[in-house]
Amino acid sequence: MAKPLAGLVVLDLTHVLAGPFCSTQLVDLGARVIKIERPGLGDDTRAFPPFLDGESAYFAALNHGKSSIALNLKAADDREIFERLLQRADVVLENYRPGVMERLGYGWDDLHARLPRLIYGAVSGFGHTGPEAGKPAYDMVVQARGGVMSITGETGGPPVRVGASIGDVVAGMYLTQGILAALIARGQSGLGQKVDISMLDAQLAIQEHAIAITGATGVPPGPTGARHPTITPFATYRARDGFVVIAAGNDAIFARLCAALGLDHLPDDPDYATNTARCQRPDLLKRLIETITLTRDVDHWIAVLEHAGVPTGRVQNMAQVLRDPQILSRNMVVTLQTDGDRPAFVAAGNPIKMSDLPDGTTRPPAPRLDQDRQQILDWLDTDATGR
Amino acid sequence: MAKPLAGLVVLDLTHVLAGPFCSTQLVDLGARVIKIERPGLGDDTRAFPPFLDGESAYFAALNHGKSSIALNLKAADDREIFERLLQRADVVLENYRPGVMERLGYGWDDLHARLPRLIYGAVSGFGHTGPEAGKPAYDMVVQARGGVMSITGETGGPPVRVGASIGDVVAGMYLTQGILAALIARGQSGLGQKVDISMLDAQLAIQEHAIAITGATGVPPGPTGARHPTITPFATYRARDGFVVIAAGNDAIFARLCAALGLDHLPDDPDYATNTARCQRPDLLKRLIETITLTRDVDHWIAVLEHAGVPTGRVQNMAQVLRDPQILSRNMVVTLQTDGDRPAFVAAGNPIKMSDLPDGTTRPPAPRLDQDRQQILDWLDTDATGR
Known part of the structure; x- marks a missing residue:
């Protein structure tokens, strides 16, 4: 049986973490994700340590199964390629600061007017609306401002950051949900929508307990180390x-x-x-x-x-986790295919186990920068009938 | 325009946190969620403090907009009602220990044979497969075993639990994604699928950084308090x-x-x-x-x-978060409607902002136990044509 997103084309303009986390999930669900990177350097995370044979393990873990083309969206030739890609796309993803896509001529209003079926997904620090819409943010900034650091750590101690980058990751997960919901809605209406995810909003959404307590009592909870706040031991x-x-x-x-x-x-x-x-x-x-x-x-x-x-x-610790028999039995540790001469990176498997979704222990590798340019151009020249 | 999940019927057998977190998201996206509770006590969280006018703020924050019917799935009369509900359902959700639904006669294999379009979503501690499939788990157990506690806390200090219940919440989010993906797949194939989410798997999936480092170097990262591990200051x-x-x-x-x-x-x-x-x-x-x-x-x-x-x-802290102008401007703090005489609980808004999805600052209240029984029975007596 076909994967849920088989046949769907995603143009992925995102970089670093929240956006690529979302598009990796779309790959696992069967979508064709074309990663559009800036010429020369590509995604910032290509320079993040540690490296194996000069390739970033971090980039690999977040970008396996995607194809890569380097485009300068301010250059006429590359814009023409991007225009042709848009004609084939179901979804565009971006995580620029609000306003950048508009200045490039690819803002939601422009795209929706020209391509009414296209779905547009954006993830940013504070979202595309509100008094601080334009500001940048980092994971730690939204963990701090969103409240989760105030309930993490030892009682009476300083605030502690959640070791996983949940400021980015949870936002990426909500972007995935929004894209899937927009695909379902398009099945009914024929029209695409804009999905606008704020990293700060996403932090609030995962703290049901602290919100319920604070809303009902006025008193915000504090950190309790590794202890449950209301059950002992x-x-x-x-x-x-x-x-x-x-x-x-x-x-x-x-x-x-x-x-x-x-x-x-x-x-x-x-x-x-x-x-x-x-x-x-x-x-x-x-x-x-x-x-x-x-x-x-x-x-x-x-x-x-x-x-x-x-x-x-x-x-x-993570070394023990990667050997845990229950985790291994669920295919949650996957190895990236080495493509002949490339390092065998590991990554998390797909936690969404579905009865008709194949679930192996290997994945295609992450792309080298611009490695699929010719293949993508050839594909653009093929007949698009039937889509 | 209709909400993405308008017209879809979800039978929600879940309780406490991971499952209800998912079904609340489905409510926000437009689904009709019927919460099926055990007679007498209902969902455990109805007894979780704090209370306003005898109602749990925690239950309210996690169950707004659902309807409630109390059914004993071991009693013939109530099983008959459940059978009639199944005929109308698009999705069944459960978070029992693996095997419980089978013993009730409502396991995936039975249901799929009888109702091939039905989608079945399960969330459990360790999933429905593997050597420890049957074991129960709590949020803290999977936070500890899944590795996130090993990277959260002060350097050299004891492991610290993430203050938000991400063991449950992230699993609930993956269940939502799986249900949405299964709905998309059903649109093509006409067939439902089983979605099987493990809380432990979900913990692994959000730690891309620790996995990449450990996989490439063999050395698991430790906690660094509120400090970024590789950037200073x-x-x-x-x-x-x-x-x-x-x-x-x-x-x-x-x-x-x-x-x-x-x-x-x-x-x-x-x-x-x-x-x-x-x-x-x-x-x-x-x-x-x-x-x-x-x-x-x-x-x-x-x-x-x-x-x-x-x-x-x-x-x-959460009291400051609930007053934050940017958060308020994004409708991320919602008030539950008081229905005349009920307390005005607060809850997190929907972080999935979509251009065609209405997004207000109020929500319907959470249901009292069994409050919708008669309305649901009346609805079952109506003509189901057109669905």
Whole structure:
């Protein structure tokens, strides 16, 4: 069966992270993504370390399966090629600052008037509307301003950035959703739409808990380290060789936890018998638990707690994650094809498992800058009938 | 113009967070979502604090715009209603542990054989395949095991949980993408698909940077607090009344930063002249910068740095976020309609801004348990022709 986006053509003018993250998802769903890069340097991330054989691992992880053509959209010859590409395109993606596409003559209003079926997706720091529409932003700026840093970190400590670039990545995911929704709408109306994603908006959208608490009480929550704010014990605890997650979501689990650790008296102690009581003294309880857990390794405690029916897990670094049998069994670590002489980069697999979507452990490589120019020009010369 | 998912019927058997997060997105895109809850208690989150007039703010933020019917899928009468709902449904969503739907007689294979157009979306801790398919998981378990906690927190400090529940939320977002992709595929093939999302897979998918580094070097990255791992200065710095982000992405910006702070000698000092040199001594540079920034308030430094062309921003808590003019101008804070006598909860707006998708600042309320039973039964009695 054909992939969901088979036959769709995406012109991808985006660079760095949020936009390319979206267009990689569209590749995984079957779209043909043509990456349009500036001549000479291409996407900034081609210069991001680390490198293997002179190629950026970061660029590779974010751009596999796309084709590349270098175009200067201010030069007449290249603009002519871009015009011909537009005639074949279903979707255009860009992450310039608002106004740049308009100055090039390719703003949404112009394009929509000429190509009413074309879908236009934009992702920017603050969106295309509002008092700060024109400003640039970085991942950390929207993580800070959007509130997630205020709830991440140790209690009483300084704000901490989320280690993953969720300022960019979540925005890229919303762009993907918007493009898919616009494709569905076009199926009914025949008309394309503009999708306008703001990285700052996207940060707000993922914080349902903090919004609900602040909206109802007026008091914004703060950071709580690795501890659940309202359930105890529900945190990471030190074992001899690392950390183990213990998630005792109710009193019955807590009783099983205490039996497994040899803390049999605790469930009868009024200071620890209920979650409300335990939430009064999480640090004391942590010390009681770690007095036991520090005596043995993580593997030991995972086995003991799983046997006792206590939700648990390891805190893994990325090297451990990339060897995790469950993750590997789901094809979530993929290798880029080496194309003869190129390095075998790894990337995340497609987390969208669909019964009719092939899901292997290899992917085509990321393109070298402008490598598909001739093939794209040849394709433009072919008959477009049937599309 | 009609919303993208207008006319689509979603039967939502999910509870707590990942599944309801997805179905709220489908509501925002125009779908009719019927929330099917267990009789008596309903969704667990109806009991999550804080409450206004006895209703959970958390439940409200995640379930606005849905209708509710309480069904016991083990009771014959209620199963008959569910069967009739299935005849009208485009999508079924569930987040039970793998196997539960099969034991109820509503597993994917059974449903697909009887209702080939039906799309089936599942989200679970570890997915429906692999050695640990049956195990439950919590947000913190997949944040820990999936690696994001290993790159979040202070350098050398204990692992820190991301304050937002990205273990659930990102999985819910991928479920949304899978459902939208399956709808597009159905438009071609006429057939529904199963979408199987694992919370653990989803964690891997958002860490392109850590995966690229680890895959290319074998060395997993660790946490770096609020500091960018490879650009300096690019972090939060203390001002008199809070923290300010300073993001000096290149030497020209660094020179402007130094001029603005009165540290004019630094760009000529070989210890600080290049990013490579600065990355050798981020703590010393932080002390030099904070000696200046601690003397004035955040507002002062935002104004000074913006004027100097240095990317900057505040670290806002959620109370500040909910008052932020740019966020408000984008309709990202919405109020739930009070329906006469109900509390006016707030929730995040829809971050997917589309040119033909209405985007207001109010939403219908979340349903009371089973409140729409009679209306749903009446609708089932109407003629289904035309769908």
